[in-house]
Amino acid sequence: KxxxxxxxxxxxxxxxxxxxxxxxxxxxxxxxxxxxxxxxxxxxxxxxxxxxxxxxxxxxxxxxxxxxxxxxxxxxHALPVEIVNPHENPPMETDPDHPVIRALLATDSRTKLAGAPWFSDAAHLSDGGIPSICIGPGSIDQAHTIDEFIRISDLREGAEFFSAFIAGLKRG
CATH class of the missing domain: 3.30.70.360 (Alpha-Beta Plaits)
Structure with a gap:
């Protein structure tokens, strides 16, 4: 059935x-x-x-x-099923003109806006009225896998990016 x-x-x-x-x-x-x-x-x-x-x-x-x-x-459709223990997570969308997003984009010309069909806890912050984004070094392809990893070079590049981002916030 x-x-x-x-x-x-x-x-x-x-x-x-x-x-x-x-x-x-x-x-x-x-x-x-x-x-x-x-x-x-x-x-x-x-x-x-x-x-x-x-x-x-x-x-x-x-x-x-x-x-x-x-x-x-x-x-x-009178389907012979019942919903048990439902849980629904909200979608997340932050205005691309938000000052933090503009500052992130200004940090490095290679930084681009993108969306993804996966879930992040940041959606709960966004749902509560706190503008949120998901950003970080490495590839989402390795996230939540048995052999999850991040390349050292990606980690270094991420640290440099966030350092430049924070420095830009201090200046601007």
Missing amino acids: LTRALDQLDHHLGSQLATFTHPVLGRSTMNVGVIRGGSRPNIVPDRAEAEIDIRITPALAAAGGALKLLGETIEF
Whole structure:
């Protein structure tokens, strides 16, 4: 039952999520990252669980959020699933004209504005009215991996960048 329900959810919710777009972040997405159920391949499980991750754009948040849309989709299509232990993180967006962002961009001509579809705790600060950014040395490709690392050269370059940034704040 769960796999069929997830397939229906992916079909119906996926098309709805595609309408919540952002010029930098793209569209809201859904991923079923964990499925648990059963004890043996020849026994039909009495229950199964799935963990779903929905990436929320500012447009989806403004429309009521992912949990609202997920619940409405489940109810409308009478899917045999229930939402248990929901948790929703806010999206994050800071005005590119904010003085701190302008100062960061002025620190090094190679610095560019970018967005990313991943989550950071900074989103909670932003949601609380504190303008926030995510910036740091290294590559996001190595973050939260089994062999997470940062190259020493990237660490040095990051230290030089932040030193120049702070010096620029003192001057300006």
